[in-house]
Amino acid sequence: MTIADISSFAAGQWITPGTGARAIASAITGAPIARAGNDALDVQAMLDHARTTGGPALRKMTFHDRARLLKALALHLREHRQALYDLSFDTGATQSDHLIDIDGGIGTMLVFASKGRKEMPDAQVFLDGDIEQLSRNGTFLGAHICTPLQGVAVHINAFNFPVWGMLEKLAPTLLAGVPAIVKPATATCYVTEACVRLMLESGLLPPGALQLVSGGLGDMLDHLTCQDAVAFTGSADTGLKLRSNPQILANSVRFTSEADSLNASILGHDATPGTAEFDLFVKEAAREMTTKAGQKCTAIRRIIAPETAIDALISALSSRLAKTVIGDPRDTATRMGALVSEAQKHDVLAKAALIATEAERVTPDAVLPDTGAFVSPMLFHCTTPDTAQHVHTTEAFGPVSTILPYRDTDHAIELANRGGGSLVASVITRDPETARAIALGAGAFHGRLYFNNRVSMAESTGHGSPLPHLTHGGPGRAGGGEEMGGIRGVKHYMQRTSIQGSPDILTAIGEKWVPGAREITSADHPFTRRFGDLVIGETLHTAPREITLADIEHFAHFTGDTFYAHMDEAAAKRNPFFPGQVAHGYLLLSFAAGLFVEPNEGPVLANTGLDSLRFMKPVEAGDSIEVRLTVKKKTKRNDEYGEVRWHVTLSNQSSELVAEYELLTMNAY
Known part of the structure; x- marks a missing residue:
C-alpha cells in the first residue's frame, strides 16, 4: 500500500513531511496509510506571511466581499466533496458521519456567508450598537466599532471533525478579515489537507489568507502578539497547557477553548x-x-x-x-x-x-x-x-x-x-x-x-x-469559550473600540449618516438618482402640509380605524397622552410619503419596509408637518440594485419632532 505524504502549506509553499514525521493508520484496518509532520517548519515566516500578506489583502475587502468569498469557497467544496468522502472512511466514519462533518462544514460556511451579507455592512467597519449622545445638543457623540485584528488566527482542531472543525472556525475568521493558520489533529489531517488543497486550488483566497500545519506547531505560540488569536478544540489538559503559554498570558492573546464536556x-x-x-x-x-x-x-x-x-x-x-x-x-x-x-x-x-x-x-x-x-x-x-x-x-x-x-x-x-x-x-x-x-x-x-x-x-x-446561528461552547470543564453564534462569532476576531466625536466624524468612520452630520443637497430629487450616484447624507426637505379635521375623520372612516382619540374630542382629552382629537400615526406616514415621493418611473424599484418607527408628539387638526429625508446607509445587493436606508423625520410648524423612522428602498444600480 502506498503511504501518502501529508504536506503543510507554509508561506505560500507546500512542504512535505520531514524530520519528526509520524505514521497515520487507517481506523478500519490498522495499516499505515499516511505520514505527516515536519519539525523544520519556519513558524515565524508563516506568521509574517499571514500578517503582512494575508491580513492586508483581507482587510482591503468589505464584509460583503468576504461573505461572497465564503459562499464561493463553500460552493467549490460542495462540487468536490466526493473526494473528501472517499478519504474520510479511513477515519472510521460512515457516510452518514460524512454528512455531519463535510456537508455540515460546507453548510456552516454558507450560513456565515448569508449572515455576513444580511447583518453586516458593505463596509470595512462594523458598527456595534447604537449611537450614544454624550452632550446636550448632540454635537459630541459616542459609538462602538469593530475592526479586524491585524494579526493571525491560529486554529488548533480535534481529530473527530477534520472538515467541519476547520470550517466552523475559518468562516467567521475570514469574514472578520483575519488570516488563519490551521493545525488539524495529526490522526485525521489527511482529510483536512485535501480540503485545504481544494480551497487553495480554487484561486479564490488571497495569498496568505490560509495556511496549514500538518503535524506539530513547534514554538509558534511563543511568537504571538496582542493582535493574534488562538481557537482550540481538544482535551481540557491540552487546552490548559496551551492557554498557560507565557507569551499568550503576557500579551493577553485571545484564547478560545472548546474542551471536555460531560453533556x-x-x-x-x-x-x-x-x-x-x-x-x-x-x-x-x-x-x-x-x-x-x-x-x-x-x-x-x-x-x-x-x-x-x-x-x-x-x-x-x-x-x-x-x-x-x-x-x-x-x-x-x-x-x-x-x-x-x-x-x-x-x-x-x-x-x-x-x-x-x-x-x-x-x-x-x-x-x-x-x-x-x-x-x-x-x-x-x-x-x-x-x-x-x-x-x-x-x-x-x-x-x-x-x-x-x-x-x-x-x-x-x-x-x-x-x-x-x-x-x-x-x-x-x-x-x-x-x-x-x-x-x-x-x-x-x-x-x-x-x-x-x-x-x-x-x-x-x-x-x-451545533448550529452556526448559535454559540457553540460552554463554561467550566467545556473550556469557557464560544464559537460560531452568527455575527457574535465574527467579533471574536475583531477589536471593539469606542469612538467619540462630532456627528460628521462618526458618519465618516462608520459610513452611516448620523443625525446632526452635514447634509448634502442636490438639484435633483434623490428618488431620481441611481444607487451608485446617491451619497451618504444627501437630504431632501419638503414643503409643509396642514392636517385638517376632515383629513383625520376621512382617514378613520376609510381605514376603519375609528379609535376614540381620533374621533371624540372629549374622550381624547381625558387621555393623558393627547391634548384632544389627534391625527392617526399612519395618516402622518401616508402624508409624509405624499410629500417626499417622486411619482414618475425611475431608479426607485420598491419600498421594502421601515424600521425604528417612533411617534414623539401628537398632531392636532390645524397643525402642519414637513419631512426631512436623508440617505443614511447604502448596501449593494447585486449588480442590478442596492438597498438604500433613508432617515426620515416629521416635524410640526414649531420645528418639533413628531415622528421618526428609517425607510428602506431598493434602487437600481
Whole structure:
C-alpha cells in the first residue's frame, strides 16, 4: 500500500513531511496509510506571511466581499466533496458521519456567508450598537466599532471533525478579515489537507489568507502578539497547557477553548414510557452514542431520568443499541464505524473501566470486526449518582454513556450541573414549567440547552448538532469559550473600540449618516438618482402640509380605524397622552410619503419596509408637518440594485419632532 505524504502549506509553499514525521493508520484496518509532520517548519515566516500578506489583502475587502468569498469557497467544496468522502472512511466514519462533518462544514460556511451579507455592512467597519449622545445638543457623540485584528488566527482542531472543525472556525475568521493558520489533529489531517488543497486550488483566497500545519506547531505560540488569536478544540489538559503559554498570558492573546464536556440529557417527569417523548428520548440517546462512534464533543455522556422510568429506559435503550450494525464504514449497512485509532480505543476502554467502578454495565459486547479500532456501545447504570465521581468527571470519548436516576426536577438539575460545565444539555419534556426551572437552574452550567418534544421533534436538529446561528461552547470543564453564534462569532476576531466625536466624524468612520452630520443637497430629487450616484447624507426637505379635521375623520372612516382619540374630542382629552382629537400615526406616514415621493418611473424599484418607527408628539387638526429625508446607509445587493436606508423625520410648524423612522428602498444600480 502506498503511504501518502501529508504536506503543510507554509508561506505560500507546500512542504512535505520531514524530520519528526509520524505514521497515520487507517481506523478500519490498522495499516499505515499516511505520514505527516515536519519539525523544520519556519513558524515565524508563516506568521509574517499571514500578517503582512494575508491580513492586508483581507482587510482591503468589505464584509460583503468576504461573505461572497465564503459562499464561493463553500460552493467549490460542495462540487468536490466526493473526494473528501472517499478519504474520510479511513477515519472510521460512515457516510452518514460524512454528512455531519463535510456537508455540515460546507453548510456552516454558507450560513456565515448569508449572515455576513444580511447583518453586516458593505463596509470595512462594523458598527456595534447604537449611537450614544454624550452632550446636550448632540454635537459630541459616542459609538462602538469593530475592526479586524491585524494579526493571525491560529486554529488548533480535534481529530473527530477534520472538515467541519476547520470550517466552523475559518468562516467567521475570514469574514472578520483575519488570516488563519490551521493545525488539524495529526490522526485525521489527511482529510483536512485535501480540503485545504481544494480551497487553495480554487484561486479564490488571497495569498496568505490560509495556511496549514500538518503535524506539530513547534514554538509558534511563543511568537504571538496582542493582535493574534488562538481557537482550540481538544482535551481540557491540552487546552490548559496551551492557554498557560507565557507569551499568550503576557500579551493577553485571545484564547478560545472548546474542551471536555460531560453533556447530559434529562428525561422529563412527564415523558413516561409509552409517550412520544419517551420514544424520542431513547432515539436521541442511542443516536448520540453511535454517531461518529460517540466521538462528538456534544455526545450524551450522562442520561438523567426519573427513578420510576429507569428499568423501562434501560430495556428500551439497550434494545435499540443492540440493533446497531457495527463494521466497515464503507458498507452501506453499517450504522457505526470505528474509533479514529488504536490509541483512542485504548483510551476509551481505560476510561470506561473507571466508570465501571461506580456503575454497572447493562449492554453486552457486540460482534466486532477482527481488525481496526472498533468498540461496542457501552451503556452503564449508576445507582448512586450523588456520591459517584467518575461518571461526572470522566469523559470516555466514544460510544459510552451512563444512566443516572433522579428524584425530582431540582435533583435532575443538581446532577446535570455536577458535570462542571458542558457544551449542551438536552431536556425532553412537554411541561413548560419543567423547562423553565431547568433553564434557570442549569443555564449557568451549559453552553446550550436543547428542549424537544412531540411538537418540535419533526423539525428539530438534534441534541448533538451545533448550529452556526448559535454559540457553540460552554463554561467550566467545556473550556469557557464560544464559537460560531452568527455575527457574535465574527467579533471574536475583531477589536471593539469606542469612538467619540462630532456627528460628521462618526458618519465618516462608520459610513452611516448620523443625525446632526452635514447634509448634502442636490438639484435633483434623490428618488431620481441611481444607487451608485446617491451619497451618504444627501437630504431632501419638503414643503409643509396642514392636517385638517376632515383629513383625520376621512382617514378613520376609510381605514376603519375609528379609535376614540381620533374621533371624540372629549374622550381624547381625558387621555393623558393627547391634548384632544389627534391625527392617526399612519395618516402622518401616508402624508409624509405624499410629500417626499417622486411619482414618475425611475431608479426607485420598491419600498421594502421601515424600521425604528417612533411617534414623539401628537398632531392636532390645524397643525402642519414637513419631512426631512436623508440617505443614511447604502448596501449593494447585486449588480442590478442596492438597498438604500433613508432617515426620515416629521416635524410640526414649531420645528418639533413628531415622528421618526428609517425607510428602506431598493434602487437600481
